[in-house]
Amino acid sequence: MxxxxxxxxxxxxxxxxxxxxxxxxxxxxxxxxxxxxxxxxxxxxxxxxxxxxxxxxxxxxxxxxxxxxxxxxxxxxxxxxxxxxxxxxxxxxxxxxxxxxxxxxxxxxxxxxxxxxxRATVTEMGPLLLARMMDASDAQEGVINIAFKLADEQGLPLLDLKDFQALLTYMSQNAKEISGRYGLVSPTSVGAIQRQLLILEQQGATSFFGEPAxxxxxxxxxxxxxxxxxxxxxxxxxxxxxxxxxxxxxxxxxxxxxxxxxxxxxxxxxxxxxxxxxxxxxxxxxxxxxxxxxxxxxxxxxxxxxxxxxxxxxxxxxxxxxxxxxxxxxxxxxxxxxxxxxxxxxxxxxxxxxxxxxxxxxxxxxxxxxxxxxxxxxxxxxxxxxxxxxxxxxxxxxxxxxxxxxxxxxxxxIDDANDTDLDRVSAYEILAGKAQASENKQQQGQTPHQEDIQPPDGVPGSNRWTLPDLGSVLGGGGTTKSGGRQRETVVEAAMKSAARSVASSLGRALVRGILGSLKK
Missing domain, CATH: 3.40.50.300 (P-loop containing nucleotide triphosphate hydrolases)
Known part of the structure; x- marks a missing residue:
């Protein structure tokens, strides 16, 4: 033989x-x-x-x-x-x-x-598998689906758990407005998802979610x-x-x-x-x-x-x-x-x-x-x-x-670069940047206009409401990344994200894959 x-x-x-x-x-x-x-x-x-x-x-x-x-x-x-x-x-x-x-x-x-x-990004994992991973209830899975829909429309790349946590915080603080547009978003459900995210972090999921994918x-x-x-x-x-x-x-x-x-x-x-x-x-x-x-x-x-x-x-x-x-x-x-x-x-x-x-x-x-x-x-x-x-x-x-x-x-x-974490501009920085831009307008005695806080040109979702001040929640300006490496201000980060993190001027036609991954 x-x-x-x-x-x-x-x-x-x-x-x-x-x-x-x-x-x-x-x-x-x-x-x-x-x-x-x-x-x-x-x-x-x-x-x-x-x-x-x-x-x-x-x-x-x-x-x-x-x-x-x-x-x-x-x-x-x-x-x-x-x-x-x-x-x-x-x-x-x-x-x-x-x-x-x-x-x-x-x-x-x-x-x-x-x-x-x-590694995989949160976006690649998709709402169905993420809900499965967190053992989410039907109501919580609905909130997770809304979160992904909102991220799609707002041009917010969800790369790691920090990005998803920031988006959930935003949703909790704006539950009334989001519920009127997408369906019920209960702060209780959001809180339960956030607690499950903490459990995932304790299990080591932070090491899995991120880039390079x-x-x-x-x-x-x-x-x-x-x-x-x-x-x-x-x-x-x-x-x-x-x-x-x-x-x-x-x-x-x-x-x-x-x-x-x-x-x-x-x-x-x-x-x-x-x-x-x-x-x-x-x-x-x-x-x-x-x-x-x-x-x-x-x-x-x-x-x-x-x-x-x-x-x-x-x-x-x-x-x-x-x-x-x-x-x-x-x-x-x-x-x-x-x-x-x-x-x-x-x-x-x-x-x-x-x-x-x-x-x-x-x-x-x-x-x-x-x-x-x-x-x-x-x-x-x-x-x-x-x-x-x-x-x-x-x-x-x-x-x-x-x-x-x-x-x-x-x-x-395998290239050694695969083992080095990449933390590019994503939802966390963009949300913080919008919040700080709004706060700066208010400190100058100006009323923040809708166009001042939207993502740069080319990002879909023109009918947006005013974002709240998330600086205190997300860390505001001067955020540093792991290892103490100083990054650009969150406002600069938000602007730079236009070229690197969001879709073309034609908008994104999103098709969820058979198990929830994001494909363009």
Whole structure:
């Protein structure tokens, strides 16, 4: 057997009921974008299977994205160490060309501690996902939608949480006027959203929202010799905030869907995306969000992106999504209670039956590193399920050492500028600048005119009301940024923002993406 053969990734070797070796099990690259599911109880080998698949896609020239939720997937960036049990498994399954190797890896970390920073702006996240992240009620979600609409019309870029907080303050102080134009804005709802923002800040969301925003092209890299880079997100700390983790990955899927062109059914995927701890994506998700997740999963296939959900049980994934996952790998599930027995039956029923064995019985008796495997074959039909010994990975099992991590980071293709915060003029500065301009007029004994406090020419939204004095709330003039670096006055900042932060003179025709991202 070989690890990559004629456009296929070698997964392992199936076994007959008498334990004799049967045949190799492969995942065909042309069906790699038809999505997949890797399931099994804790400790049964899901992470190693994920590692095996990532290696196979990388060798085939397909970039991969995956989250390292337990810290033991980083070893994919290091060369495997000889182990007796690995070489024994290679012999058992007839893997002739097994060799230890390391793979091209880019490490990412929302907090910038064990990898490159990954950021998105508040605008890119969009109102739906932001509301999900904050567990907002219907009334609060309505206020968040109004906030985004107001920011669009007023030409207020929402880049980080500070911008959004400033806009909420403005909305609270002008609730009556805004309610008359957009619908009810309750100061109580605004206050609840602000409290949720504080919780997000405590969870580390401040590190995620901002610029420079992630470039999707950085996840689509290949090496000079044609192997796909494996992007590994350090998620151990992020998993302490599971809703932030799930929403971030959902946003990333949304960005991939919106930015990548249609390619139909390519000979191999453009990118493979592994969603570990996938149950967090669907847990307590409102119906509208589940419907949009289903849309993304269904439609992103034509962009050449394969999504592989990794979780304990197929029941963790809604039926509408489960029906779209053509490649299945099921590790052992134990059944000690009626609910667990039911879960095992559900898992068995997702496979095309094999007359040689009862899948429900086998699932409970699978050993570590053994799985039921069914992948798409000719004409995209599922293969008959096979009991399979999963091949050993070539890269390092377990976490990469600190020295190994430092070595990988020193060879990264990502620009160092990506890790430096960019704090350009945005909603916070613009609102403060307008407020100070109004205050200066009042101090000079003049009545502030509407045109004096509007954004510069070219910004849409001509019918605006007078902004209140926000100087005391937002810090007024002389604001300094992190690190103590002195910036221009807020009035200057507001004027400069015309060229850098707002739309053309024709106005902005805003189209919210399928999951809320802003596209022009």
């Amino acid at each position: 070989t690890m990559l053969e004629d456009g296929k990734i070698f997964i392992g070797t199936s076994r007959k009921p008498d334990d004799s070796i049967n045949k190799g099990e492969y995942l065909e690259l042309r069906y790699g974008n038809r999505h997949g599911l890797v399931t099994g109880a804790t400790g049964t080998g899901k992470t190693v299977t994920l590692q095996v698949l990532a290696e196979g896609f990388s060798n085939a020239g397909v970039p991969v994205f995956c989250a390292d939720v337990k810290g033991d997937l980083s070893g994919i960036g290091g060369k495997g160490e000889p182990k007796d049990f690995l070489e024994k498994r290679a012999r058992e399954i007839g893997l002739d060309d097994f060799a230890y190797n390391k793979f091209p890896v880019i490490f990412w970390d929302l907090f910038g501690e064990r990898g490159h920073r990954m 992630l470039k999707i092209s950085d996840l689509m890299r290949t090496t000079y010799d044609g192997r796909g880079y494996i992007s590994v997100l350090a998620a151990q700390k992020l998993m302490l905030s599971p809703k932030l983790y799930a929403t971030f990955l959902l946003w990333l899927l949304s960005e991939l869907f919106e930015e990548l062109p249609e390619v139909g059914d390519p000979v191999k995927p453009k990118l493979v995306f592994f969603f570990d701890e996938a149950h967090l994506l669907f847990k307590d998700a409102p119906k509208v969000l589940l419907e949009r997740i289903e849309q993304v999963v269904r439609l992103i296939r034509s962009k050449g992106v394969g999504i592989y959900f990794v979780t304990q049980n197929p029941a963790d994934v809604p039926d509408t999504v489960l029906a779209q996952l053509g490649n299945r790998i099921q590790h052992a599930l134990r059944a000690y209670s009626p609910n667990e027995v039911k879960a095992v039956k559900i898992a068995a029923d997702t496979f095309r039956p094999n007359p040689d064995f009862n899948a429900a019985e086998v699932i409970s008796n699978l050993g570590t590193g053994e799985a039921l495997v069914s992948t798409l074959e000719a004409k995209g039909t599922p293969s008959i399920v096979q009991r399979t010994l999963i091949r050993p990975p070539s890269s390092l099992l377990g976490p990469l050492s600190d020295d190994g991590l430092a070595e990988v980071l020193s060879q990264t293709p």
